[in-house]
Amino acid sequence: MKLLVLVSFLISTTASASVWKANRSWTEQDEVKFSLFLQSEWAADVFANPQSDFYGIKTDCADAVYAARIVFSAREGLPVKFSDVTKSGSYLTQEMSRWDGLSPLERIKRFISYTGDLVSTLTLESDTYPVAINKDFFRPGVIFLSPILSDFEKRATGFHGGHAEYVKRIDDIGFIEAIASTSPKAVRTLSLNKNPYMAALVTRGGFRRWRQPQQFGVNVENLTGYSLEQFNIADWAPLKLITRRQIYQWHEAIRRTLRTRAPSFDERVDIVVDSICSLLTTRAELVQQGWSEVTKNGGRCLSADLADQYSTDSRDQRIRGSYFQLGDLYDWKKREDGDDILGSVEDAQSKLEKCRIQYWPGRFMNTWEIYPRVRDGLLESSASYAPAVRWGFRPKGTRDCR
Structure with a gap:
């Protein structure tokens, strides 16, 4: 199957004033479909394979996270809403009209690149919320976020922060395969890794779930799957999990919840x-x-x-x-x-x-x-x-x- 060839899913007209037409709101079933999309269709070479419709797009870690959400939303006719750092209280959505006259696919590619220049791990803090560690909500499509730390936090931990990656797959022993880009922004094959090298240092990071467009302005405590339980395991405390052993133990506590059998x-x-x-x-x-x-x-x-x-x-x-x-x-x-x-x-x-x-x-x-x-x-x-x-x-x- 050709890699992520989505033209057939898109509206063929080029006269639309939007990047794509959203014809319904997100539901929990759409989140399940997004999870399956991340697991089965979002390939590591989506931006590096000439056979992909999205070949040649440059990404860093945050760009790649946003790009997957955009591609899925465009295919399914769903809206997107991301924090816009250029203007307080404004958002990036599929309703932008600056690419009229281009093909549906080209509009999406331009939107991905435009969004990528404005989003970051900082906007991900606003666009996501901490997720419960259980099999109902912790699934492929969940994001691990390591936010950029303040100067005080950097001095206290020796870490800089500033990374984001998707959960792509969870195996039966609870190990999580992550898929990610990295810095600097470049056309690259995304990395796949099951051996995490960082844990949540602050509550604005850790494993997080996308806010749906209609959820902006809603108290996070009222959002589906919201929980702070990941910050109550493995003796978690702010700025504490910095050694190999501490990082391993935090992830192991999560794996114990997700696994169906113990690893050898x-x-x-x-x-x-x-x-x-x-x-x-x-x-x-x-x-x-x-x-x-x-x-x-x-x-x-x-x-x-x-x-x-x-x-x-x-x-x-x-x-x-x-x-x-x-x-x-x-x-x-x-x-x-x-x-x-x-x-x-x-x-x-x-x-x-x-x-x-x-x-x-x-x-x-x-x-x-x-x-x-x-x-x-x-x-x-x-x-x-x-x-x-x-x-x-x-x-x-x-x-x-x-």
């Missing part, structure tokens, strides 16, 4: 190993693409935006944290078994050896071979250095671009 130890380990494999695979792509841009640029350093796009600071932190998380799991398992020997990453060697990363065309390392480089801080995140430095084959000196 190997299943837990495999999820972390898969996460490491995915993160390093994408890192390899970024390193190759970044150095290719430097080469095409005559060896000159990249612009600030491009350097940011191909650098891997936050990704490298996640990779390092995921490796050490394996050590946490094996240590926990050995303590449960009454073993006096501490567990470590080395216990996962056989599993890590199974994932091979093509870190440069024709050259491979497995994720076990990469581990010592991560452990010893040899990976270089900056796109100003050659791949040999970025993978720790030679030490960092002066930057390799000019």
